[in-house]
Amino acid sequence: xxxxxxxxxxxxxxxxxxxxxxxxxxxxxxxxxxxxxxxxxxxxxxxxxxxxxxxxxxxxxxxxxxxxxxxxxxxxxxxxxxxxxxxxxxxxxxxxxxxxxxxxxxxxxxxxxxxxxxxxxxxxxxxxxxxxxxxxxxxxxxxxxxxxxxxxxxxxxxxxxxxxxxxxxxxxxxxxxxxxxxxxxxxxxxxxxxxxxxxxxxxxxxxxxxxxxxxx
Ligand SMILES: Nc1ncnc2c1ncn2[C@@H]1O[C@H](COP(=O)(O)OP(=O)(O)O)[C@@H](O)[C@H]1O
Ligand SMILES: [Mg+2]
Numbered sequence: 001x002x003x004x005x006x007x008x009x010x011x012x013x014x015x016x017x018x019x020x021x022x023x024x025x026x027x028x029x030x031x032x033x034x035x036x037x038x039x040x041x042x043x044x045x046x047x048x049x050x051x052x053x054x055x056x057x058x059x060x061x062x063x064x065x066x067x068x069x070x071x072x073x074x075x076x077x078x079x080x081x082x083x084x085x086x087x088x089x090x091x092x093x094x095x096x097x098x099x100x101x102x103x104x105x106x107x108x109x110x111x112x113x114x115x116x117x118x119x120x121x122x123x124x125x126x127x128x129x130x131x132x133x134x135x136x137x138x139x140x141x142x143x144x145x146x147x148x149x150x151x152x153x154x155x156x157x158x159x160x161x162x163x164x165x166x167x168x169x170x171x172x173x174x175x176x177x178x179x180x181x182x183x184x185x186x187x188x189x190x191x192x193x194x195x196x197x198x199x200x201x202x203x204x205x206x207x208x209x210x211x212x213x214x215x216x
Contacts, residue, residue: 009127009130021036026209038076050073052188107140118150124165131144159176162176182204185197
């Protein structure tokens with residue numbers, strides 16, 4: 001059976017879909033068989049992300065087509081149980097602000113719960129709150145890791161947030177996913193930061209590759 005990685009957070013707009021799409025891309029690049037499930041019914045941003053490259057249509061002469069995604073993005077009901085067995089990794093992109101009951105269910109289904117969080121005081125507070133609940137649930141707590149994202153590339157805000165959370169006993173990924181516009185461009189084009197024209201595209205992709213190695 002595949003390793004199931006669920007991505008959730010207390011707040012919306014923290015970078016769940018960005019992380020889900022890019023992690024799936026990094027696993028696929030390593031030759032792993034990966035599927036991304038989009039369970040965010042309201043926005044469906046991973047599904048829309050995947051649809052965007054196709055929707056952009058044929059490029060003008062002299063321009064290359066956006067590369068798109070080289071792994072499937074499916075809706076919650078599109079995955080056949082038979083297909084699951086062949087997978088190495090299943091990534092679940094969820095809607096933000098899950099109800100407590102939904103979180104418990106997620107913990108039951110996932111091997112790993114990733115909680116992206118930016119380093120602002122507000123987001124760290126929300127993340128701490130979510131982690132507090134999860135740590136009361138022994139199974140869920142064990143499976144949960146925070147990943148700091150949208151980390152300012154300059155300064156030490158990421159490192160400091162990582163240490164502060166760890167001091168509270170929270171498991172935090174070593175890798176800091178930094179704030180780069182390459183991710184926004186990738187979302188607009190329906191592709192990965194790796195494949196956009198941007199001077200920091202490689203730096204962005206390096207963060208993701210490092211995180212993927214840390215997780216599996
Ligand atoms: N590491 C990052 N660097 C720069 N922008 C980011 C990063 N992660 C996410 N974003 C941007 O933040 C916004 C919200 O991200 P998204 O992944 O859609 O969040 P969520 O799925 O949690 O709602 C998007 O505009 C996205 O491009
Ligand atoms: Mg999303």
